[in-house]
Amino acid sequence: MKRLLLILMFSGYVSSHAMAAEPASCKTLRMGVVSWTDVIATSGMADVLLNGLGYDSKQTSAVQQIIFAGIRDKRLDIFLGYWKPAMDNNIAPFLAAGQVKVLDTPSLADAQATLAVPQYVADAGLKSFADIARFKDKLGGKIYGIEPGSGANTDIQKMIDTHRFGLGGFKLVASGEAGMLAAVQRAVNRKEFVVFVGWTPHPMNLNMKMAYLTGSEDVFGPNEGRATVSTVTAPDFAERCPNASRLLTNLTFTAAQESQWMVPIMARQSPQEVAKKWLREHPEDLQRWLAGVTAFDGSDGIAAVQASLKP
Numbered sequence: 001m002k003r004l005l006l007i008l009m010f011s012g013y014v015s016s017h018a019m020a021a022e023p024a025s026c027k028t029l030r031m032g033v034v035s036w037t038d039v040i041a042t043s044g045m046a047d048v049l050l051n052g053l054g055y056d057s058k059q060t061s062a063v064q065q066i067i068f069a070g071i072r073d074k075r076l077d078i079f080l081g082y083w084k085p086a087m088d089n090n091i092a093p094f095l096a097a098g099q100v101k102v103l104d105t106p107s108l109a110d111a112q113a114t115l116a117v118p119q120y121v122a123d124a125g126l127k128s129f130a131d132i133a134r135f136k137d138k139l140g141g142k143i144y145g146i147e148p149g150s151g152a153n154t155d156i157q158k159m160i161d162t163h164r165f166g167l168g169g170f171k172l173v174a175s176g177e178a179g180m181l182a183a184v185q186r187a188v189n190r191k192e193f194v195v196f197v198g199w200t201p202h203p204m205n206l207n208m209k210m211a212y213l214t215g216s217e218d219v220f221g222p223n224e225g226r227a228t229v230s231t232v233t234a235p236d237f238a239e240r241c242p243n244a245s246r247l248l249t250n251l252t253f254t255a256a257q258e259s260q261w262m263v264p265i266m267a268r269q270s271p272q273e274v275a276k277k278w279l280r281e282h283p284e285d286l287q288r289w290l291a292g293v294t295a296f297d298g299s300d301g302i303a304a305v306q307a308s309l310k311p
Helices: 002-019 037-052 064-072 088-096 119-123 129-139 151-161 177-189 242-250 255-266 271-281 283-289 301-308
Strands: 028-033 056-061 078-084 108-118 142-144 171-173 196-200 210-212 226-233
Touching: 028 037, 028 064, 037 056, 037 078, 037 226, 037 242, 037 255, 037 271, 037 301, 064 078, 064 088, 064 226, 088 151, 108 119, 108 177, 108 255, 119 210, 129 142, 142 177, 142 196, 151 171, 177 196, 226 242, 242 283, 255 271, 271 283, 283 301
Parallel strands: 028 056, 028 078, 142 171
Antiparallel strands: 078 226, 108 196, 108 210, 108 226
């Protein structure tokens, strides 16, 4: 009888510890989010999954430099939006000091970011970086960038400052994604010339006929701005919160997927509602992303998230 009691007590001890998949310090996870719709979309997906697993996911919107500093200062834990190479200069000092960590596998492998024009502008002869200066008057001497301090804007300003491609005298118009796209749409409606930062994944590729400029000479990275997107965490995050870290490692997407999510988000739908709808309709993605992942309390992760998705 004593032996049986000991076995039962030991089994209960093991079971209780198996259920405690993560320490209490991992319960609240703080996520930085830049105001790029693709990052908003993927962060929304991560938010839904984490909350469904029993974590308390909190999001903070900020520019990339503040997010990297927030991870350094232990005010943030994760960031799903490191565009490489567009953000390389901004993240470099944090990586060099060992203050942030980039996950080995990119969450998105088929991205691109470089200067673009509406298709009618390309048809008129503005097809490469070397062509921009020839159309300075029609462009009003402006190149439209995204939010101040972004890597893309830094690259554009450097071209202007060094008179590269004959761009000395041009003005960088810096604004957020929404402001830039509104300005581009106004130009398109009037059939005016405009050069702007374009990227995929993004519904802009579906909503207008556009062309990416060639001949960039690696200004926005090799292969005409081909890019990857990766997740950034605190350096010790995987050791502190292995279960949540496993989820982040599993979260890989395609440009086609993200573009689909971004359409309703840009039509003012909640990123979380878009994510929930996708998870209900694509159980194969739910299975893939939660492979080897438990709920916060150690219970079945897939069952926990499925329960949270019920209307």
